[in-house]
Amino acid sequence: MNAxxxxxxxxxxxxxxxxxxxxxxxxxxxxxxxxxxxxxxSAPGAxxxxxxxxxxxxxxxxxxRSPTPIRLHGGTAANVPSAFDGPEENMPQDVAAYTEKIxxxxxTGDGHDEAALPVLCANHNSTAAGQRAMGIMxxxxxxxxxxLLGTLTSRQPRGGExxxxxxxxxxxxxKITVEDxxxxxxxxxxxxxxxxxxxxxxxxxxxxxxxxxxENNLRAP
Numbered sequence: 001m002n003a004x005x006x007x008x009x010x011x012x013x014x015x016x017x018x019x020x021x022x023x024x025x026x027x028x029x030x031x032x033x034x035x036x037x038x039x040x041x042s043a044p045g046a047x048x049x050x051x052x053x054x055x056x057x058x059x060x061x062x063x064x065r066s067p068t069p070i071r072l073h074g075g076t077a078a079n080v081p082s083a084f085d086g087p088e089e090n091m092p093q094d095v096a097a098y099t100e101k102i103x104x105x106x107x108t109g110d111g112h113d114e115a116a117l118p119v120l121c122a123n124h125n126s127t128a129a130g131q132r133a134m135g136i137m138x139x140x141x142x143x144x145x146x147x148l149l150g151t152l153t154s155r156q157p158r159g160g161e162x163x164x165x166x167x168x169x170x171x172x173x174x175k176i177t178v179e180d181x182x183x184x185x186x187x188x189x190x191x192x193x194x195x196x197x198x199x200x201x202x203x204x205x206x207x208x209x210x211x212x213x214x215e216n217n218l219r220a221p
Contacts, residue, residue: 047141049115054099060148063135064093064121075099079124084132086123093121093132105171107202108140114149115139116168116176128189134163136178138207150207155198156182162189176200180212
């Protein structure tokens with residue numbers, strides 16, 4: 001074999017090696033571009049609802065019959081548009097979120113806590129007689145944002161001017177237990193005398209009320 005043949009063979013071998021290297025690098029480059037690393041390739045993480053600034057949060061308007069979400073300032077919102085009728089049609093509402101009474105617990109069973117926020121709606125600048133609705137909004141943060149799972153309201157008839165009042169007692173996977181203080185006929189606006197315990201079941205994305213326990217009597221004592 002002469003020198004020219006040796007050089008030709010070496011060049012062919014080198015070209016083969018380069019082809020393998022370039023091919024491997026090209027595959028790696030394309031693969032890296034097609035499959036981003038780290039957080040960019042994953043869905044947004046769950047929102048830690050305990051870290052939410054609840055007094056400055058935005059809540060749904062459904063409980064207070066507002067056509068738009070309600071932005072809280074210091075836990076309240078005043079003169080909110082509403083479809084409630086008061087002394088006049090479509091009476092604006094003053095909204096109070098009891099952020100100091102918010103309760104956390106994992107009712108969906110996904111390892112992340114949900115949040116239960118009590119909310120009261122009242123006619124603008126009214127007394128207790130002008131309170132229109134009270135409920136507990138249940139929020140989930142699984143998809144990286146606040147989402148309303150549902151709103152708990154009293155299952156007892158309304159025997160007074162103000163709405164019946166609910167307070168969360170326990171939250172556990174699939175269950176929420178509330179204390180329901182309701183007005184019997186003849187009760188003063190300050191003081192509902194009725195009391196019952198209500199458990200709600202969460203299953204397949206839906207909340208349903210179980211049979212209440214305790215007294216259920218709307219007659220004046």
